[in-house]
Amino acid sequence: MILKVKEKSNEVLITFSGDLGNNNMPIIRDYEYIDYSDYLIIESTYGDRLHGNKTEEIKKLYDIIINTVKRGGNVIIPAFSVGRAQEILYFLNYYIDVEKRKELSNVEIYLDSPLAREALEIYEKHKECYDEEAINLLSKDFDLLRFNNLYTISSAEESMALNDKNGIVIISSSGMCEAGRIKHHLKHNIWKDTTSIVFVGYQAEGTLGRKILDNAKKVRIFGEEMVVKAKIYNLAGLSGHADIEGLINWVKNIKNGISRKIFIVHGEEKASENFKKEIEKSMKTSVYIPELFEKVEL
Incomplete structure (x- = not known):
């Protein structure tokens, strides 16, 4: 889901991944990659493990x-x-x-x-x-x-x-x-x-x-x-959630990247922390794991 927030002459894009899911699952078409976003809110359910074959x-x-x-x-x-x-x-x-x-x-x-x-x-x-x-x-x-x-x-x-x-x-x-x-x-x-x-x-x-x-x-x-x-x-x-490989692959395939910040949510502490480290290895974008009920000003 992509939100376009307009304030005066400025427009900010906020993307929410939802449950990314796995590619090559049956029936429904695979997910698509976005072109660009200022902010990304992404799940991390399996941010610390790989799925079996x-x-x-x-x-x-x-x-x-x-x-x-x-x-x-x-x-x-x-x-x-x-x-x-x-x-x-x-x-x-x-x-x-x-x-x-x-x-x-x-x-x-x-x-x-x-x-x-x-x-x-x-x-x-x-x-x-x-x-x-x-x-x-x-x-x-x-x-x-x-x-x-x-x-x-x-x-x-x-x-x-x-x-x-x-x-x-x-x-x-x-x-x-x-x-x-x-x-x-x-x-x-x-x-x-x-x-x-x-x-x-x-x-x-x-x-x-x-x-x-x-x-x-x-x-x-x-x-x-x-x-x-x-x-x-x-x-x-x-499972309907992407593993760490799928999560990283989705973020890397955002064509023009995330310009401001990535927020990691929907995961246990270990999974979220590991996902954060993996993103930081390959991208320069700021990554943040918010606390439960924390308010963040964009």
Whole structure:
């Protein structure tokens, strides 16, 4: 997002990166580079790490699902309703309809998030935003986001009915397990050693998702202490946030640079500090990490 601020005869450009995301992710076109800005406010979620190889991460997801279902367990995938949920469906569908993996086509996959369900319909209405790969697949009658063993859940009653099923995949929100139907699915599955919980997005410090990812032995869900016996997996390469390489690459590709200052936000202290150092290695632009609630005069 670029703001043009005019004061008398002066015009100042302020650019806000939002969640930059990763290039070469499916469905939607890659992000574009800006030409110039006076100020840049940029995220730093993964400012201190590199993601794994995306192809390998998708293969891991496939293997986790098949192995979990074979032992009679459920795969629980906390996913953000817009973006991540649709991308996970795309990856699974690719294995089912393009690579013809019969084992996966026999697994019931449930999308249990009213918002993700609505977002799915919006994705399907706006094919003008698709990337070249998605357009090519559409031309071959490939349905990017729908497949025979996908079930989209609407009502709370349908969601609760999943508690009685085994050997299924549940994609639900919120992505950090702080609210929504995912908490109910965790409550009914986290204590089982046959369950697999697969994180495909960033988990902020202090959230339920982060506690589970950090191998907590017990967590509290709806006021009840639950023992964590499920197997926990982190597929960070599927996250919607760019890694340090992607962040630096985006800043370096601003054609005419940032003339005044770069503000680093939306990251834990270590990630933000590392990102700042990496920018300063290759650019002369002033870089600043504001404190929470700090006011900065431009």
